[in-house]
Amino acid sequence: MPSTDSAAVIVARFLKANHYNETFEAFIAEAGLPQNAGITNQGDWTIEKILEEKKQFDSSLAFEKKGDDKNRGWSLPAPSKAVEPQVPIQSNVLCVSGCGQGDKEDEVILITTADRSWARVSPAVPFSLLGSIPNAHGSPVLAISSLPGGYILSTSMSGQLALHGSQGRLLDKCRDHLKYAVHVVSGLTRHGRWIVATAGWDQKVHIYAPESELAANFEPHGQSHLRDDEPYIPGLLRDPIHTITVPTNPESMVLVQHPDTMDLYLVVSRRDSTFLYYYRITPTAAESSSSRSSEVTYSVQETGKQNLAPHSNAWVAFTPSCLAVCPTDPQLLAVATSHLPHMKLIVVRLLFPTATYDPNTNTAAVADSQAVTPASQARAALALQDREDSAIKLHVSTMAPQTPYSTPQVVWRPGGHGVFINADDGVIRGVDTESGKVVAILKAHEVGSKVRTLYAGWEAGGQKEILVSGGFDKKVFVWRVDSE
Template structure:
């Protein structure tokens, strides 16, 4: 006998209760159902009307949730926010698509530094404060374009590239300390843990590699492969998180999958859990997480932006659970080739998300509303990368993209 909530039973009972006898007879034959199976006894089974009512209640609860999703004392999208752009450029450098930007403290270069990688294989370092002077231009690190970069001990750089290489170099001198190829192609992300001796890289060869980080005899960093995850699809979003148990973990997503995968941060990357975000998401649009970042206040919240055509979604979820607290359609247009990225505002009251239309959108965490729009590309070219944080005590947003430009955004009334 079919389950009481079987779709076939629901349709058959609807036809019988509404007097569609001819249609019912034909449907029972085609669905291979016995008419006796429609008699479910007292209180048995759902009706189509009840299913529709459940759907209406579900939609209403989501609408209410977006109005009051969190504590009443949660801050709004604070003002002033970064909105005044300052162009970072050097007349002697040919323009090229910007693939990655970040800001880090590099002591050997005098403090906060802006890192940018471009399609011409270069990794350039500028001062992170006006007049954004070019400090270094390294074009020899990789045989292909650099996709991601992390800083170690305010001195060393770990960079990954389209060719699958992972390179450690001296930020100031550009000296290559080591060059390995743990991925067949497209080493897209690198994470360096700030307290544990681990570095994680991911590639479009369907692998994630955990490396140990040690210091050699001369004090130079060295990577050694500890464990390799062979995956069923391309890894996309990836982040370190603290689990509710207090354990450190790696969380990642896969292309065309609504699951988040959690592995404990240990030499063998043991599997911890696998959480599906789709059952509690507000819509049934196919998506996968493209970028994952824990909330800045140390709580058990994850921000996620998705690949979901035609528009990016922002999700706020509980760590190591399937609870989706917020789901927002950002209005940022996407295609199958989009690379969604975002950054938390320094107070955690909102996020900045990129867009294929050249616009960076500010989303308020409390309401889920898009409350700010920054035209990062005058010609509407894709914003490929962004970074958010504090430089010299002020909130800063850095953007880069296919208009071949880098912009540093500061709040109105704040010196560049």
């Protein structure tokens, strides 16, 4: 019987089988497929094209970095038992996250779905529903994050940013993105001021400095006449302190502090670029515990970039689609990439810029006392490549299948012992960040469904770790440590 699989599916099966030393023709024969398998449409891949793809895949293996065969980065016990929380879900799950008062014992689980709602779930068995907002936004909620004190930030497909209180009351909202606000992150300056950044598919990144004191001291007396969709504290989010315009859509962001200066940096990845871009956020007015946020102004300056593929070429190109900071080492970053046919995972140490950076030329300025010659520029470029290459601790293929429409996700285990990644086959994989090996396979979502989002945190009491997953099978699972 003729094969109904497309050429892309067949080559993915071939690569997944790890037949690195076997010809594609032999694989076709062994699988019982006709010699023209996958060639169903005029203009579809030919056998020659598939063989060329195989050669490029083999070449890309030379750029991978792996550890030894010992699983030193994966501790046991690890989450492996799936529990379905007592939460009614009627649509695809878009985001899961955690929110607390700054202590892991106070953590709650947040779930957003395509029906424009989000829910608060207890982190204790049986993971019951604590509360929900049926229409948190006017469109599906794509991302959710939290600030100290239980404040909740969320963004939607319409480009809106909303700030809710710990009990779900809308405090403020704004719409500065033209469409698809896909990511929101938050952090604190050295004096505890709020900084919030949103990324949208309008090729914009907006940075906000909300008035944290106003939110903390606000007393909602006489506000009972407000509707649920009217903000309690209009203007709390304020206008963006800075807007970054990028050539392609931003994909992911993290807010981290410099280990020496304690300056706050926004690290951004964007589509079709293998670089991380660094933006330093510094106050231009006095920032002290006694001054109001409205009196503080900030400067946002692009300070440098870091290549995640310093010695690569066309066939290993990828987009860093999800960035996750290690909870035990804030200078260590896990990167899930949009790479076909399988996700690549990169673990890299952040290289905070040390020289003056010229964003117009994308290069670091050379000291005035140093003569600039083609030879010196070549040596400097090579030295930079070697430094960027040394910063990459792990660069491996996870064999997690992806398509051009995938949304790669990676989360660290809360103790920093390995990461979990999603996939489009309904499977969650645990990866040892020392050896690069897939050491855990978690199956509960429907086979072949997209696992859209992941969150790793603590069960109530802070003693056992959990993993929360949500997918396009309209299900959420809390993965517990199996104590039996």
